[in-house]
């Protein structure tokens with residue numbers, strides 16, 4: 114079994130196993146949805162890897178498997194430096210279905226192993242079946258870790274009741290400075306059990322940066338009024354001033370001024 118080799122300059126966090134993974138990764142939802150941008154998308158992923166963002170998140174669902182194909186092309190020749198995350202669709206997640214879906218993902222990704230394999234979200238198939246499938250994939254070294262996505266506290270508690278369920282490595286959930294609901298329950302629950310949470314849509318699918326733009330003084334941005342200003346930060350002042358104010362005050366609370374950058378806010 115191969116291991117991730119390259120060190121990254123990006124801050125890292127620890128999986129329950131003790132292995133470190135970068136706190137920022139490259140998402141691939143909506144990639145590979147057309148041929149026209151394909152080469153640009155591959156270049157973007159490769160540039161991210163060059164810059165040390167060596168965690169890539171994809172899913173069999175994205176572009177009906179085409180996103181995995183694209184990731185496979187982007188990581189060709191550098192697989193060992195990538196921490197690869199992909200996901201099984203809930204309606205495939207029986208014991209045998211999970212194994213079959215993983216085999217298909219491996220083919221599309223052109224690799225022998227997946228670093229972290231997630232159940233994309235929960236549906237009717239009993240969790241015990243999925244966990245059995247994950248365990249078999251671990252035993253045969255086709256995946257290194259497994260986890261879940263879009264699980265709330267009650268789903269996690271149920272998972273923990275199942276044999277092997279406490280081996281879950283992460284819960285990937287919606288989380289950003291405008292979507293902080295998980296801080297009330299899921300975050301403390303996972304923290305108590307040493308399970309790292311993986312945030313998706315960290316910039317609210319782009320809506321957040323349409324309001325705020327950090328560390329830049331491009332034409333369409335201007336400095337914030339002094340009372341909201343952090344060193345080196347500018348914000349687009351758009352029609353919704355109250356929204357800007359609300360977002361900015363959240364950023365100030367989350368990111369200490371000395372480290373303020375969009376990446377810092379996302380990963381704080």
Ligand SMILES: NC(=O)c1ccc[n+]([C@@H]2O[C@H](COP(=O)([O-])OP(=O)(O)OC[C@H]3O[C@@H](n4cnc5c(N)ncnc54)[C@H](OP(=O)(O)O)[C@@H]3O)[C@@H](O)[C@H]2O)c1
Nearest residue numbers: 140141142170171262285313314315316317318319322323
């Ligand atoms: N487990 C799940 O259920 C789940 C759900 C959602 C997402 N995810 C994962 O998490 C990843 C990230 O989440 P996400 O893609 O939903 O949202 P996100 O990372 O919050 O935002 C991505 C969007 O932001 C836009 N964007 C980036 N920089 C921008 C800028 N400076 N100004 C304006 N727009 C900008 C991008 O537009 P362009 O495309 O034009 O660059 C893209 O559409 C996904 O790619 C996927 O891997 C998982």
